[in-house]
Amino acid sequence: MKLFDVFPLFDLNIVKGEGCYVYDDKGNKYLDLYGGHAVISVGHTHPYYVEKITDQLNKLGFYSNSVINKLQQELAQKLGEQCGYPDYELFLINSGAEANENAIKLASFHNGRKKVLAFRKAFHGRTSVTVAVTDIPAYSAPVNQSGNTTFAPFNDIEFVKKELETKEYSSVIIEGIQGVAGIHIPHDEFLKQLRDICTETGTILILDEIQSGYGRSGKFFAHQYAGIEADLITVAKGIGNGFPMAAVLINPRFKAVYGQLGTTFGGNHLACAAAIAVLDIFKKENLIENAKTIGDYLISELKKLPKVKEVRGRGLIIGIELDEPIKEKRTKLLFEEKIFTGATGTNVFRLLPPLCLTKDQADLFLNKFKQIL
Numbered sequence: 001m002k003l004f005d006v007f008p009l010f011d012l013n014i015v016k017g018e019g020c021y022v023y024d025d026k027g028n029k030y031l032d033l034y035g036g037h038a039v040i041s042v043g044h045t046h047p048y049y050v051e052k053i054t055d056q057l058n059k060l061g062f063y064s065n066s067v068i069n070k071l072q073q074e075l076a077q078k079l080g081e082q083c084g085y086p087d088y089e090l091f092l093i094n095s096g097a098e099a100n101e102n103a104i105k106l107a108s109f110h111n112g113r114k115k116v117l118a119f120r121k122a123f124h125g126r127t128s129v130t131v132a133v134t135d136i137p138a139y140s141a142p143v144n145q146s147g148n149t150t151f152a153p154f155n156d157i158e159f160v161k162k163e164l165e166t167k168e169y170s171s172v173i174i175e176g177i178q179g180v181a182g183i184h185i186p187h188d189e190f191l192k193q194l195r196d197i198c199t200e201t202g203t204i205l206i207l208d209e210i211q212s213g214y215g216r217s218g219k220f221f222a223h224q225y226a227g228i229e230a231d232l233i234t235v236a237k238g239i240g241n242g243f244p245m246a247a248v249l250i251n252p253r254f255k256a257v258y259g260q261l262g263t264t265f266g267g268n269h270l271a272c273a274a275a276i277a278v279l280d281i282f283k284k285e286n287l288i289e290n291a292k293t294i295g296d297y298l299i300s301e302l303k304k305l306p307k308v309k310e311v312r313g314r315g316l317i318i319g320i321e322l323d324e325p326i327k328e329k330r331t332k333l334l335f336e337e338k339i340f341t342g343a344t345g346t347n348v349f350r351l352l353p354p355l356c357l358t359k360d361q362a363d364l365f366l367n368k369f370k371q372i373l
């Protein structure tokens with residue numbers, strides 16, 4: 001059997017990882033400023049993370065959601081404490097799209113409305129409801145086109161206000177920082193006004209923090225820079241440091257109804273052990289502060305470079321836009337300088353490194369980046 005060919009691949013076989021480095025099968029060592037697409041939060045094969053998962057696997061890997069799972073309770077308690085939403089409730093699933101799918105569904109169960117307001121260039125996933133609120137037509141099959149989504153211009157509060165005042169919208173979904181679109185930050189004032197309009201019109205505000213959350217921006221959630229609270233928050237990627245897991249954080253005014261939401265694998269014992277280890281490491285190693293310090297440093301240094309058109313980001317979610325296509329430069333960085341970066345569109349590098357990136361590693365990147373520019 002052959003693999004279904006849906007991803008363009010680099011000719012590389014990564015077989016080992018350690019901290020901010022990965023290694024291929026020929027023994028080459030690469031600095032990982034991509035984090036497997038924002039997934040690696042505490043670093044590859046962190047010893048405490050490996051130990052916690054190994055211990056759990058030796059006890060119990062999986063049992064169903066029909067019995068008490070104390071690890072889920074421990075995770076909920078630790079996450080609530082660290083993320084600034086201690087009174088919210090937690091629903092655990094397996095992927096980012098699944099988190100958004102459940103959040104949009106929960107909002108619609110809650111207020112009985114059908115329409116969803118999303119933003120131009122948004123990416124929220126590839127399942128049926130999430131691809132319908134993703135502004136990339138090529139990802140949407142005819143069966144996904146429900147007609148329930150309106151795409152608003154990003155940061156345009158007047159447009160949003162006019163739509164939401166119809167009171168036809170169940171929810172608004174917005175990324176804490178738009179990732180796939182090329183790292184675009186919603187204005188703090190825009191988010192504040194959006195929060196108010198949602199409250200006034202009975203519309204549920206969903207913050208998709210799948211890429212921008214879990215400490216990456218230098219705060220636990222990127223929307224916390226605006227000082228607002230969302231009704232539902234979705235997380236994935238960094239939550240398990242590579243172990244597939246995701247979650248919806250739910251305002252306590254939402255009523256849980258048996259049967260409406262469910263999952264076989266979500267919140268299983270192994271996934272919880274991974275997610276608890278991540279939060280323990282965040283606390284012990286001050287990784288969110290590190291993301292802010294190293295991120296601020298990288299952004300300010302990158303802004304000094306002459307050939308760079310614009311640098312956008314907060315903490316360790318950074319977009320570097322050039323005036324020209326980056327493909328060749330990115331390939332050179334990877335194969336000659338042994339540095340992994342992400343890309344978006346034709347002209348933007350995307351940096352999404354592990355949150356434990358050091359200043360020396362940031363400097364190493366800056367030097368190599370200057371050379372390839």
Ligand SMILES: Cc1ncc(COP(=O)(O)O)c(C=O)c1O
Pocket residue numbers: 095096097098100123124125126175179180208209210211212236237
């Ligand atoms: C902002 C955002 N939302 C949702 C998703 C979908 O997550 P997943 O690929 O885990 O389904 C992604 C993935 O890149 C994302 O960046």
